[in-house]
Amino acid sequence: MAATRRPRGRLYSVRRSPLHGKGGFALQRIPKGTLLGEYVGERITEDEADRRYPEDGDGPHHTFLFVLDDGSVIDAAVGGNSTRFLNHSCAPNCEAQEEDGRIFLYTLRAIREGEELVYDYNFILDVRHTVAEKRRYPCRCGSRNCRGTILAKKR
Secondary structure: OOOOOOOOOOOEEEEEOOOOOEEEEEOOOEOOOOEEEEEOOEEEOHHHHHHHOOOOOOOOOOOOEEEOOOOOEEEOOOOOOHHHHOEEOOOOOEEEEEEOOEEEEEEOOOEOOOOEEEEOOOEOOOOOOOHHHHHHOEOOOOOOOOOOEOEOOOO
């Protein structure tokens, strides 16, 4: 997606979110196609990500990890910026795009001042999506078409 002309000044601030923890909220009207920023952090292997964040079969899953097409992982908990606080929604107003091994977040439509910036995490899980697994990856977006989980739809 080609970025549109970026508005002047800060585009969003991070504050408490009704969806989950902290979230990013527009400080001004943001046009469709605006680059919000790059999702940055320490680049690690999948094995290192598994070591840092072992699966806890009981509690909900939460990390600031973003897996790239080449299998490497960005851990935004280490050296990350405010893009790591953008929450998931099944009705996103933003999207993440991988470009040359980097992740950029863009708006999908015009954003109103005060609106929370959200994108669909489409979290990929290679095992069967049981009720228990979906419970470990909950979605709280409340949209009309909410899947109830941040997991990507199985194909």
